[in-house]
Amino acid sequence: MVLVAQFVTPLSIAGTAIALPAISADLGSQPAALQWVVNGFNVAFALSTLIWGPIGDRIGHRATFTVGAAAFAAGSAVSASAPSLVILDGARVLAGVGAAAILTGASSLLSNAFDGAARAKGFALFGTVNGLGLALGPTVSGVLVAAIGWRGGFAVQAVLLALAVLGSRALPRTVVAPGIRDAVRTASRGSLLRNREFVAMCLVPMAGSAGFVTLLTYLPSAFGGIKGLSAGAAGPLMLVMTVPVLVAPTIVAALVGSVSRVTVGSVVHVSLVALVLGSGGMLLLAPDRSIAWVILPMILLGFGFGLPIGLVDGHALAVVPPEQTGRAAGVLNFCRIGSEAAFVAAYAFVLSSVVDHRLMGTAAAETAAGMPGHADVYADAFAVTVGGVVAVLVVLSFAVFVVRSGERVWGRVMSGSRW
Template identity: 50%
Template sequence: MAVFLTPLSVAGTAIALPAIARDLGSDQLGLQWAVNGFNFAFAVFTIAAGVFADRFGYRLTFVIGLVVVLASSTVSGFAPTLTVLDAGRFLGGIGSAAIIAGGSAAMSHAYPSGPARARTFALFGTTVGIGLALGPSIMGGLVAGVGWRGVYAVLGLAALVVLAVSPALPRAHPQREPHQTAMDFALLRNRRFLAFCLVPLAPAVGYVSILTYLPVATAAMFGMTAADAGTFMLPMTIPVLVGPMLAAHLVRRVRWIRPETIIYASLAALIIGDLGMLLLSPGVALAWLIMPLALVGFGYGFPMGLIDGEAISSVPVRSSGTAVGVLNFLRTGSAAIAVGGYGMVMAALIGYSLPSATAARVAAGGAGHADVYAAAFRTTLIAMALVVAVLGLIIVWLHRTADAGFYEAE
């Protein structure tokens, strides 16, 4: 449940922005930080949380994260201004970094190898995928039912429930040596580890940014409500639910399929799917988008359950917490940059064609200039596909030039 809260918050907050704007004002910078503040805090503090986990314990780190998330939900739910809300969201990113770092490192310690490890991390990836996939739908329903403030009450209650049962979690004692530094930057010299760490950057660009802003795009081009957008996005989100377990099954059962095979297939799916999204424009039947949406969804979901386990298995056990920190720093930091960059590029392209006041409204999903929004959307999609392609080439090169053996400590 605790792992589920993080992607749920990342994917679903944008749905609540119109309701937040009605209550706290429509300052664009403040609203953007309600979305991006969480991501940036998660990215910045996830390495620190990993180092803390390696030094002081995985369960302690996990519990501290829950306490911080509970405090964040309280601040956010009672926020009287956008500034206070943004501060609460930033605090939530810090707590979520501790939850993910402590939880992932504990799993790596408890399952150092074998089929159990593969199943555990596949389940971890599926949980993250469910949170991302169902985030817009769940948050949209909660906003409609209990309001945006009630959303944070629900998130806080979930954190409180997990905190109440946290004493039942097994203790895992980190293995650190006296000469080991707090941050093992030598991990990044391991090309195998680095290659797996770079994999999440591609779907951050090709999937997460679209997932976050597609409801805005459909509102601007088709006048869709949040609920209608959630339904439209199902072909994109369902593959995220089944992809991690399916990929883990294929790797275990099909001899010629390796984790790298899954990753290369997912990168190709992202590129083709992003280019297929060019069909999204006024006057085009939405049924044509089913296949591109599904490809993008599989491009994100297929490798999710493999990346963490493969990356962490490439480093010494004593550095597993730090490895989780580096991996999640790149994963969430890239998502924050991708989502923020997407928003800025779209705003700039729309602003080039429309007066500033009108451009701000259209960029936020306002109706009246669907063709302008569609043109900006197409240009941004092409750029995203190119970035994913370049990242794919780098990942393939790192895999092919990596040493056959795993990382050695000395």
């Protein structure tokens, strides 16, 4: 039930944008309202993860999961029948709130229901499903839109989530004892930030957002703007980057615990190195150079993002007290989803700004969107933007290392004492 419901969330994040032309043709082309079909879900999702964490610790993680699945199903059902963009935007906000509850409740349920190797396997499957939904979102949504229309795509999501609601009674019930709730509420506000390992695990998905999610979103446009590839040609090429995301969590789950040198820390450090090298390698993408030069960097990016998926979630919730897993899941997922939204927006802003310095009017807009014609301009903008990504990744990687190893430094920072 957890995996079925969780698959819909990244599917909705990654796949809704492809339906916007069909939605526009049906409900109108107001730019702001149309963009909020995507942004409304993402913003509500990111912000609500912080709210559902403490709520889940109080009402129980099964209840949180069930309420979230019901809200997401209702939002998807209303989206499928929306007569206007305003109603569709409101329904997508409701769906985003529900998706946050699903993610928070699901990760907490897995953390409390399993131990040892079983927990590692559970979170490996959890990470694989997240990666699968993210990687296949545009493809699956495109097929659904072509076959049954954009309304049918939302209807399919509603049906899957309704099944999760019906099956949620099979999930284990976890409720914090009433006497503990007040102590948790007052004591855990700062305790999570004093937990160095938990904070480090929150930084890892932020690195994945910067190095992988931004390029997953905009690399097809770069292939068009720099190499003149069509969307149909760029789509299959992206499998080079997404397939490692699907296989990496299972590989890690098999190695951690069975091979002494393969630990959570080693996997995290390898993933960060892969993200830095992969992003740096993307600077080889140029009009006068073969695409073959960026195949290896794309593979590195896929593994850099995929290796810690699931593993980080399981470890982050394992290093906090059981009564704080809901709050911890909320903070972790806020870091993940919030950083995705922030880095994707920053990437688009920097790229467009550099293009605007070289071109004007329609030419600038078309070039920034990835249309061929000014390959050198797009290549320069891409190099500047990706260079910024590499710098962010180096800073985040250093921060993870310092937080995990610098106990005295971290203690002084959190206690407010002077250096």
